[in-house]
Structures are given as structure tokens and as C-alpha cells.
Amino acid sequence: MAGYLARRLGQSLLLLWLVSMIAFAILHLAPGGPLSQFALTPGMSEADMQRLAHQMGLDRALPVQYAEWAWRLLSGDWGRSYRDNQPVLLVIFSHLAATFELMLSSTVIAVLLGSWVGVLGALRRHSMFDALSTVGAMVALSIPTFWFGLIVIYVFSVKLGWLPAGSRFTVGDGSFLDFLHHLIAPSLVLALVTIAIWSRYMRAAMLEVINQDFVRTARAKGLPERVILTRHTIRNAMLPMITIAGLQLPTLLSGALVTETVFTWPGMGRLFLDSISYRDYPTVMGILMCSALLVLLGNLLADLCYAVADPRIRLD
Amino acid sequence: MAYPALPSLDRRALLGVAGAALLGTGARAQGTAKPPPAPKGQVIVGLSQEPTRFNPLMPAIEVDQGVWWNLFSPLWNVLPDGTFSAVLAKEVPSLANGGISADGLNWRVRLRDDVKWHDGKPFTAEDVKFTIELVTNPKFRAGSRAGHDMVRDLTVVGPHELTWKMSAANAVYISRLAWTFMVPKHILGAVADPNDAPFNNAPVGTGPFMWGERVAGDHVLLRANPHYFGDGPYLERLVFKYIPDMTVMYTQFRTGEIDYTSIQGITPDRYAEARKLPGRIISVNPSASIESITPNLEMPQVSELAVRQALYYGMNKKAIIDAIYYGLPTPAESFLPKQSWAYDAGLPKQEYSPAKANQILDAAGWVRGSDGIRSKGGVRLAFTNSTTAGNQVREQAQQLLVQDWKAIGAAMSIKNMPAAVIWGDYFRLSKFDTVMVGVTFGIGPDPDVTDRFASTAIPAKGGSGRNTTQFANAKVDKLLREGIAEFDLAKRKAIYVAIQQEVRNDLAILPMFQYATIEGVKQGLVGYKPNINALSNCWNCGSWSWAS
Numbered sequence: 062m063a064g065y066l067a068r069r070l071g072q073s074l075l076l077l078w079l080v081s082m083i084a085f086a087i088l089h090l091a092p093g094g095p096l097s098q099f100a101l102t103p104g105m106s107e108a109d110m111q112r113l114a115h116q117m118g119l120d121r122a123l124p125v126q127y128a129e130w131a132w133r134l135l136s137g138d139w140g141r142s143y144r145d146n147q148p149v150l151l152v153i154f155s156h157l158a159a160t161f162e163l164m165l166s167s168t169v170i171a172v173l174l175g176s177w178v179g180v181l182g183a184l185r186r187h188s189m190f191d192a193l194s195t196v197g198a199m200v201a202l203s204i205p206t207f208w209f210g211l212i213v214i215y216v217f218s219v220k221l222g223w224l225p226a227g228s229r230f231t232v233g234d235g236s237f238l239d240f241l242h243h244l245i246a247p248s249l250v251l252a253l254v255t256i257a258i259w260s261r262y263m264r265a266a267m268l269e270v271i272n273q274d275f276v277r278t279a280r281a282k283g284l285p286e287r288v289i290l291t292r293h294t295i296r297n298a299m300l301p302m303i304t305i306a307g308l309q310l311p312t313l314l315s316g317a318l319v320t321e322t323v324f325t326w327p328g329m330g331r332l333f334l335d336s337i338s339y340r341d342y343p344t345v346m347g348i349l350m351c352s353a354l355l356v357l358l359g360n361l362l363a364d365l366c367y368a369v370a371d372p373r374i375r376l377d
Numbered sequence: 378m379a380y381p382a383l384p385s386l387d388r389r390a391l392l393g394v395a396g397a398a399l400l401g402t403g404a405r406a407q408g409t410a411k412p413p414p415a416p417k418g419q420v421i422v423g424l425s426q427e428p429t430r431f432n433p434l435m436p437a438i439e440v441d442q443g444v445w446w447n448l449f450s451p452l453w454n455v456l457p458d459g460t461f462s463a464v465l466a467k468e469v470p471s472l473a474n475g476g477i478s479a480d481g482l483n484w485r486v487r488l489r490d491d492v493k494w495h496d497g498k499p500f501t502a503e504d505v506k507f508t509i510e511l512v513t514n515p516k517f518r519a520g521s522r523a524g525h526d527m528v529r530d531l532t533v534v535g536p537h538e539l540t541w542k543m544s545a546a547n548a549v550y551i552s553r554l555a556w557t558f559m560v561p562k563h564i565l566g567a568v569a570d571p572n573d574a575p576f577n578n579a580p581v582g583t584g585p586f587m588w589g590e591r592v593a594g595d596h597v598l599l600r601a602n603p604h605y606f607g608d609g610p611y612l613e614r615l616v617f618k619y620i621p622d623m624t625v626m627y628t629q630f631r632t633g634e635i636d637y638t639s640i641q642g643i644t645p646d647r648y649a650e651a652r653k654l655p656g657r658i659i660s661v662n663p664s665a666s667i668e669s670i671t672p673n674l675e676m677p678q679v680s681e682l683a684v685r686q687a688l689y690y691g692m693n694k695k696a697i698i699d700a701i702y703y704g705l706p707t708p709a710e711s712f713l714p715k716q717s718w719a720y721d722a723g724l725p726k727q728e729y730s731p732a733k734a735n736q737i738l739d740a741a742g743w744v745r746g747s748d749g750i751r752s753k754g755g756v757r758l759a760f761t762n763s764t765t766a767g768n769q770v771r772e773q774a775q776q777l778l779v780q781d782w783k784a785i786g787a788a789m790s791i792k793n794m795p796a797a798v799i800w801g802d803y804f805r806l807s808k809f810d811t812v813m814v815g816v817t818f819g820i821g822p823d824p825d826v827t828d829r830f831a832s833t834a835i836p837a838k839g840g841s842g843r844n845t846t847q848f849a850n851a852k853v854d855k856l857l858r859e860g861i862a863e864f865d866l867a868k869r870k871a872i873y874v875a876i877q878q879e880v881r882n883d884l885a886i887l888p889m890f891q892y893a894t895i896e897g898v899k900q901g902l903v904g905y906k907p908n909i910n911a912l913s914n915c916w917n918c919g920s921w922s923w924a925s
């Protein structure tokens with residue numbers, strides 16, 4: 062197990078290095094730059110732009126810029142955001158909580174509801190419930206999140222006045238109830254698609270497991286259906302879901318751009334988009350490195366969870 | 378220096394500017410309310426971009442300026458009518474009051490003695506000296522040094538008085554200083570590197586509001602400064618809320634979650650609906666930004682004046698304004714807004730006449746090919762036009778222009794790019810054929826456009842300005858030099874009228890219209906007063922209050 066972990070970590074570090082080089086090159090070679098936003102600012106001249114480019118080190122050769130960035134990163138300095146003039150990690154952390162709250166609440170809703178719909182759909186295959194959940198999932202997957210978010214705002218905020226039309230909390234309030242009140246609409250909108258995906262995966266996984274020999278054997282030896290379901294069927298059907306959950310881990314960081322934009326939720330998705338729009342290189346690189354780290358970590362965790370869930374898998 | 382009141386506006390401008398008197402009705406009714414004796418309530422300002430830069434000397438965009446106006450103070454500011462009003466200074470220096478010497482070189486500024494920084498320390502002439510010196514410090518990432526780099530022998534004469542000498546007479550510097558906010562020496566002077574100082578994220582100013590908090594990606598909160606030296610503030614809190622999507626911003630304005638839609642305001646297609654919203658007052662405010670087709674004069678397709686004249690005749694400006702911009706902006710002929718004291722109302726009005734356009738091109742030897750597109754000497758009258766990708770309104774205007782110009786034998790193709798790309802080297806180093814762009818040419822109320830039209834200001838030719846159109850006209854160069862050095866307003870006006878005529882005759886830009894921004898406020902908000910000479914209409918939130 063220790064050898065396996067060491068090998069995986071070594072591979073991960075190599076991958077991170079490659080990712081950082083490719084991302085840095087693509088980002089910096091893309092046309093435009095962090096000073097483009099000031100091109101039309103009244104009062105700023107080309108001389109100012111050139112001076113700023115020099116002061117920010119943007120006029121140096123790309124390998125030199127990369128080497129300096131990588132060296133700093135190794136010493137724990139992720140750089141400063143061009144846009145916020147704050148340390149990159151601080152900028153990321155300041156957006157992380159908002160994303161985490163939204164992703165966690167929507168994932169919990171999606172996993173609970175999606176699994177329930179999936180399991181029930183599989184157990185009652187070809188029933189009315191199964192047909193409705195299949196159609197419902199297709200509809201949910203087809204609805205553009207942006208449009209659905211606006212409809213929710215229109216109905217529940219503009220017309221009914223039940224929910225706020227966005228934001229994480231009311232400025233000056235900050236109570237837990239106020240926060241929950243703001244969380245309802247974006248969580249449900251974001252969960253809608255995930256419920257659909259989760260329920261489809263769960264249904265497929267359940268259908269596969271239900272017909273396996275060990276389930277038949279369990280039934281033959283007289284185990285109650287409830288025990289068969291919880292101990293044998295669902296547990297085995299959860300295996301592919303662990304992979305999906307592992308792959309979901311990075312989304313906790315990347316956030317949900319569309320939902321965050323519609324509900325003015327100050328999360329990572331918007332930070333990433335804004336940072337790319339403004340060519341805030343240090344922040345974009347910081348987010349990309351964190352995402353890469355989480356993807357690798359998610360995969361590793363999924364593999365480890367496999368070993369725990371399935372005794373046949375041995376890691377060595 | 379005393380600047381005159383606004384020149385009289387023409388009928389069209391009055392109609393557009395006054396926003397069909399909507400603002401007038403509401404503002405008059407609200408303007409009579411007496412401000413509360415103590416700060417009360419809050420205003421939430423909706424912004425479609427996030428303010429993130431809080432050091433007012435560093436590079437920034439308009440939304441940052443909205444916050445600066447309330448945290449910091451300049452020596453003097455510019456009022457909506459173009460006149461200057463002393464803020465930290467006791468009076469605005471001029472030739473008349475002796476603050477500026479007759480040759481324009483020696484300046485003397487006297488400061489108020491009752492101003493305190495938000496941390497309680499007194500504001501003195503040392504702070505002004507420090508601010509100007511910081512801007513020109515080679516290690517400091519200042520936004521713009523223009524004007525400040527001409528200051529010599531900066532001397533603190535007394536705690537509230539300082540003098541300096543300019544390396545050359547510069548009448549524009551008074552406007553530059555009106556956009557320069559003072560920073561505290563005792564804080565920024567005490568840190569090793571002002572570029573990364575904690576001050577930049579927890580600023581201390583002398584403005585009507587003090588720093589409260591920033592929730593990144595969400596809002597910036599300012600609190601009333603109880604020791605503000607001027608009138609107000611009348612609000613307890615001022616919140617700048619970041620709402621990236623315009624539809625969502627409008628919805629939140631509609632539901633009452635924000636009190637004021639600033640900068641980009643309300644999109645023109647929602648104007649008619651917004652006017653009917655109960656409890657909301659919508660105003661159409663003229664902006665100093667002029668929308669134009671900016672040609673790259675070094676490109677052979679558009680380098681000939683006859684081609685630009687033909688393109689201008691062939692442009693159905695009215696259709697673009699009416700159909701796409703809902704008739705809100707006013708047609709422009711100059712690079713200056715109609716509200717500028719130097720505006721030349723006598724410039725020839727553009728006429729939409731495809732027949733004349735064809736005539737001009739025929740006479741100039743541009744011959745139609747089998748595909749209907751003209752060419753001359755091996756140069757085909759085909760060019761690209763670029764603007765920010767995703768700007769749907771501009772993209773529609775481009776479509777109309779494609780049709781307009783096809784009718785006169787010119788093939789315009791659309792080549793739009795993301796903002797960070799187009800406004801990078803592509804625009805700065807004149808790599809385009811033509812662009813569609815809105816530009817504020819002047820500095821506050823000052824009509825100086827040396828940066829934009831002087832032949833020495835072409836970055837593609839090693840110049841230091843922003844003459845991306847690569848316009849070169851010896852007469853304009855001379856006039857621009859004279860305009861900067863001239864302090865007599867009447868003489869300056871004559872100079873800038875002549876410059877406008879030259880630029881119009883040469884069609885250095887094909888002016889389309891002067892922008893008008895649709896902004897909305899909640900009924901009951903007193904003190905909101907759009908200012909074309911500031912980059913943000915949040916310039917005077919210290920005077921805002923809620924009618925009781």
C-alpha cells in the first residue's frame with residue numbers, strides 16, 4: 062500500500078509539473094494581456110502601458126517568467142493577483158467558502174434525491190414512476206441552467222417575492238437564516254441537473270447489480286429484501302458512483318459558473334471567468350494548479366475507496 | 378482658472394440629455410427633501426464589474442473610481458457643468474487668483490486646515506507632495522504619470538501650502554489634478570513597497586465614507602466618516618454590489634435589492650419597460666464617450682480621404698441609433714461631447730447618401746468589380762471591422778454597416794475578439810483595419826487630445842500616446858501644442874474648435890454618436906446628480922440621502 066501511494070504521488074507530481082507548463086504557456090501565448098483592460102481608460106497613455114508592463118515583468122521572455130513563477134511556487138509563494146493586488150491563495154480562499162457551500166448543499170440534495178429516484182426507478186422498472194423519472198431526467202438535463210435560474214428568479218423573487226433574487230446574504234444582516242434563505246434557489250437550480258445525472262447512473266448501476274448471481278443467491282438463502290437491498294445491491298451499485306463522486310471533487314473548487322452568475326454568488330466559477338477575462342495570470346494559474354491537484358487527489362481517493370468498498374481490489 | 382457654464386445645447390441634445398425630463402421630474406421632487414441630521418440608512422449601488430483596486434494612484438477602471446470618489450478626495454473636483462470646485466484646496470489655482478503664474482509655470486496651492494484622514498491624523502501639504510512624488514516614483518506602479526512628470530521643485534511652504542514649477546506650461550494639469558486623489562504619507566510612506574501595501578486593500582482617505590469591508594466577488598461596504606470636513610455624508614453605509622449579469626442586475630433593481638444601477642446601468646432594450654416600474658426613476662445621462670468607426674489610416678483600403686468620406690456618406694447613422702440604440706444616443710460629429718465648453722456646434726452634419734458615396738468613389742477611381750466590390754490600383758475596398766466579441770448591440774450595428782457599405786461597393790467583414798485580445802496589441806499597435814469603439818477622448822472637462830491625435834503619439838511608430846488611428850496632421854500637431862500651453866479659455870476654445878474641424882474634415886474617426894447611459898434610482902433617493910466630467914456618477918454619494 063505504501064509503495065502504491067509513493068508511486069501514485071510521484072506520478073502526480075510529474076503530471077502537476079506538466080500541467081503547470083502547458084497552462085502557463087497557453088495562458089501567456091493567448092493574445093491580449095492584463096493591461097488590455099486599461100487600453101481605453103481615459104488618461105492612460107502607451108508610455109504608461111509600457112512602463113507598467115516592464116514593472117510587472119510582462120516584457121520578459123516566457124521561459125524566464127515561468128521559471129520565476131515555478132521557483133516562487135516551490136517556495137510557497139503563489140504570487141499576487143494583478144486584479145486584487147492580494148496573495149493568490151487569499152483570493153482563492155476568499156471565494157472558496159461560497160462555492161463550497163453551494164456545491165455541498167446542491168450535491169447533498171442531488172445525491173439524496175438522485176439516488177432515491179435511481180434506486181426506486183430500477184426496483185420498479187417500467188412502472189409509471191420509472192417512466193416519469195426517465196422523462197424528468199431528460200427534461201432536467203436539457204433545460205439550460207441559465208434559463209431555469211432566471212425563471213426561478215422571475216417566479217419566486219419577482220412575482221411571489223418568496224426568495225431573494227440572488228447574492229449570498231443581505232448586506233448588514235448575515236444571520237444564518239438569511240444565509241439559508243439565499244441558498245435555497247441556487248442550490249435547487251444547480252442540483253436539478255445533478256439529480257438527473259445521479260439518478261440515471263444510479264438506476265443503471267442498480268439494474269446491473271440486481272441481476273447478478275450473488276443477489277439471486279442472497280435471495281435464495283432467504284434474506285429479507287431490505288437486507289438484500291441495503292447490504293448487497295446498493296453497496297455494489299455504489300461502486301461506480303464512487304468514481305463519479307471522486308471526479309466531482311474538483312467541481313467543489315471550479316464552482317458552477319452559470320448558477321453563480323445568475324444568482325450573483327461570489328464563488329470560484331466567477332472568479333475563474335473574471336480572472337481569465339482580465340488576464341490575471343497569477344490567479345488563473347493558482348486556480349488551475351488547485352484544480353489539477355484536486356483532480357489527482359479525487360482519483361487517488363476514488364481508488365482508495367474502491368479498495369475499501371470492494372474486498373476483491375488490492376492496492377499494491 | 379474659471380471655466381464657463383455649459384454652452385447652450387441644441388434641441389436634440391436637450392431631448393437626449395434630459396432623458397425626456399424623467400430625471401427632472403423625479404430629481405426635482407426629491408431634491409427638495411432636507412437631509413437627515415445624522416447619517417441614516419444605506420444605498421446599494423449595482424455594478425456589472427467588480428471594484429478591486431483601492432489605491433487611487435494605481436491603474437483602474439471606472440467601477441474602481443466610483444469607490445475612490447467616496448473614500449478619497451482630490452484637491453478640487455469637476456462639477457457636471459465643467460467648472461472646478463475646491464475640495465482639499467482652499468481655492469482652485471488660476472491666473473486670476475495668482476495660484477498660477479502668468480507664464481503658467483509656477484503653481485501655488487493653499488489647502489484647507491480642517492481636514493483629517495480617516496484614522497484621525499491631520500491632512501497636510503506633505504501628503505500632497507508625497508502623492509505627486511509617489512506617482513512619479515520609478516518603482517511604483519502608477520496608473521498615469523502624465524502631467525505629474527512635469528512637476529519640478531515641489532516645495533512645502535507651510536503645513537497647508539505648497540508650490541511647484543512645471544517644466545512647461547500645461548493647462549491640462551488642472552484637470553489631471555481633479556482626477557488625482559490624495560493618499561496619506563504617514564501610511565504609504567512608512568511601508569517598504571507601496572505596490573503591495575496593506576493600505577491597497579484597506580484604504581484610508583479623507584472622503585465622506587470610510588472603508589468598511591470587502592467580500593470578494595460580492596460587495597464593498599463603506600461607512601459614514603463622522604469627521605468629514607465637507608457637508609454630509611447623510612448615509613450610514615454605502616454598498617457597491619457586484620452583479621456580473623445585466624439581466625440579473627435589472628431584476629435586482631426591479632425587486633428593490635439594489636437602489637441604483639451604475640456605469641452600464643440599464644440596457645436600451647429595457648428602457649421602455651423600466652420607465653414604467655413603480656417607485657423607480659430612470660434617467661438617460663449623456664456620457665463623454667464617443668462611439669466611432671476608427672480606421673487605421675496606414676491601411677491602404679482606408680488611407681485615402683475619399684474612401685473615408687464615401688464610407689461616412691454611406692453610413693446610415695440614424696438607422697443604427699434608432700433601431701439598435703432605441704434612439705437614445707445623440708449623433709456625433711466631434712470627438713468631444715456636446716456638453717464640453719470647447720465643443721464646436723458648427724461642424725458639418727453627416728448626411729446619409731449612398732448616391733454621393735458612390736459618386737465620390739467613382740471620381741476617385743475606385744472601380745466596381747464583377748462581385749460589386751470596388752478596387753483601385755490592386756487594392757480591393759475590403760476591410761475588417763472589429764469590436765469586443767459578445768457585445769450584442771455593437772454586433773447588430775456592424776451588421777447594418779455591412780449592408781450599408783456593400784451598397785457603395787465596400788466589403789466590410791466582421792472580426793470580433795474578446796476584450797483582452799482586441800484591446801491588447803491588436804488595437805494598441807494598430808494591427809486592425811477598422812474598429813468600432815467608444816472612447817472618452819478628453820480628461821474630465823479638458824478637450825486636450827494630444828494622446829489621441831498627435832503624430833508623436835502613435836504607438837505603432839514608437840510614439841508614447843494612444844493615436845492608434847495613426848492620424849498625422851501637422852496643423853493639428855501645432856494646434857495641440859498651443860492648446861496645452863494656453864490658459865486663456867476663449868483662446869483655448871478657438872484652438873480646439875480648429876482641431877475638431879481638422880479631425881472632422883480628415884475623418885480621422887468616423888464619429889457615430891455620443892453615448893447616453895440609462896441609469897435607474899429608487900424613488901426617494903435625494904442628491905443623485907450625473908456628472909459627465911467624472912468617470913462615475915457615484916462621484917457625490919456624500920450628498921445622497923433618503924427622503925424621509
